[in-house]
Amino acid sequence: MTRVALLGGGVMGETVLGGLLRGGYAPSDVVVAEKRAERAAELTERHGVDTATGPDAVRSAEVVLLVVKPQDVASVLAEVADDLADGVLVVSLAAGVTSAAIEEALPEGTAVVRVMPNTPARVGQGMAVASPGAHATDAQLELVKEMLGGTGKVLVVPEKQQDAVTAVSGSGPAYLFLVAEAMTDAAVTLGLPRDVARELVTQTLFGSATLLQESGEHPTLLREQVTSPGGTTAAALAALEAGGLRTAFADALTAARDRSVELGG
Ligand SMILES: NC(=O)C1=CN([C@@H]2O[C@H](COP(=O)(O)OP(=O)(O)OC[C@H]3O[C@@H](n4cnc5c(N)ncnc54)[C@H](O)[C@@H]3O)[C@@H](O)[C@H]2O)C=CC1
Numbered sequence: 001m002t003r004v005a006l007l008g009g010g011v012m013g014e015t016v017l018g019g020l021l022r023g024g025y026a027p028s029d030v031v032v033a034e035k036r037a038e039r040a041a042e043l044t045e046r047h048g049v050d051t052a053t054g055p056d057a058v059r060s061a062e063v064v065l066l067v068v069k070p071q072d073v074a075s076v077l078a079e080v081a082d083d084l085a086d087g088v089l090v091v092s093l094a095a096g097v098t099s100a101a102i103e104e105a106l107p108e109g110t111a112v113v114r115v116m117p118n119t120p121a122r123v124g125q126g127m128a129v130a131s132p133g134a135h136a137t138d139a140q141l142e143l144v145k146e147m148l149g150g151t152g153k154v155l156v157v158p159e160k161q162q163d164a165v166t167a168v169s170g171s172g173p174a175y176l177f178l179v180a181e182a183m184t185d186a187a188v189t190l191g192l193p194r195d196v197a198r199e200l201v202t203q204t205l206f207g208s209a210t211l212l213q214e215s216g217e218h219p220t221l222l223r224e225q226v227t228s229p230g231g232t233t234a235a236a237l238a239a240l241e242a243g244g245l246r247t248a249f250a251d252a253l254t255a256a257r258d259r260s261v262e263l264g265g
């Protein structure tokens with residue numbers, strides 16, 4: 001198996017690590033560099049992976065996964081640039097940071113692929129979107145798709161779409177968890193016990209996503225199938241439209257896209 005160094009073992013680092021292990025990588029194929037010692041120990045205990053400093057981790061790695069905050073990318077690259085193996089592939093999962101900025105901080109000609117994952121990867125239902133940098137080959141892009149296969153779906157898009165992708169699928173789970181929270185609180189206000197409310201909301205989201213996925217039907221059609229003339233759904237949808245739901249989503253995704261551009265500096 002490809003030797004992988006994972007730099008940054010936070011929420012997304014552990015999520016990707018889990019996906020690699022699910023996809024057939026052995027713990028001995030992966031070494032993690034994580035700045036917080038107690039977090040590094042936790043990852044070793046949970047997943048059986050070795051941990052090391054950044055430079056030690058990358059020395060024998062064929063693929064380096066960058067999973068630190070966008071603000072920490074420059075310093076982590078400076079830390080490891082001199083120790084990268086020849087022919088290494090660097091895969092960045094940092095929001096906003098362009099492949100060109102990463103290439104510039106690394107030895108001339110280093111292959112870089114930019115990826116935007118999301119947290120449903122924790123349960124193998126992620127959406128990861130990859131874009132090759134200037135020097136990444138088709139074979140390296142294939143390798144990234146294979147590596148991330150254990151996290152869920154993988155799509156390739158031109159890098160100019162990555163800020164919008166970040167606003168949709170990268171941050172998207174948070175919007176839906178907020179919807180789950182709001183629906184659960186509203187159900188409790190209507191008098192339902194909280195555990196019943198949570199189960200109804202979770203299964204409704206899961207069932208609706210599965211129906212959308214498996215039927216391949218347009219969301220408008222699926223919404224119309226729920227909406228009886230003069231019925232309960234029509235009353236609810238009118239309230240949501242009056243509350244500005246569509247505008248709120250349009251504004252939210254634009255704000256996320258703009259923040260991604262900003263993080264890229
Ligand atoms: N959390 C999410 O849903 C998503 C996160 N991302 C991207 O993933 C990256 C990481 O995000 P999270 O895991 O959420 O953040 P996090 O803060 O949970 O994890 C970052 C980890 O990097 C470690 N770190 C910082 N500098 C380091 C260094 N020099 N060497 C080794 N480790 C170092 C920190 O101690 C921390 O554990 C970000 O760039 C973010 O944009 C992308 C898509 C979704």
Ligand SMILES: O=C(O)[C@@H]1CCC=N1
Pocket residue numbers: 095166170171
């Ligand atoms: O909030 C963030 O900046 C990261 C990127 C996409 C999801 N979480």
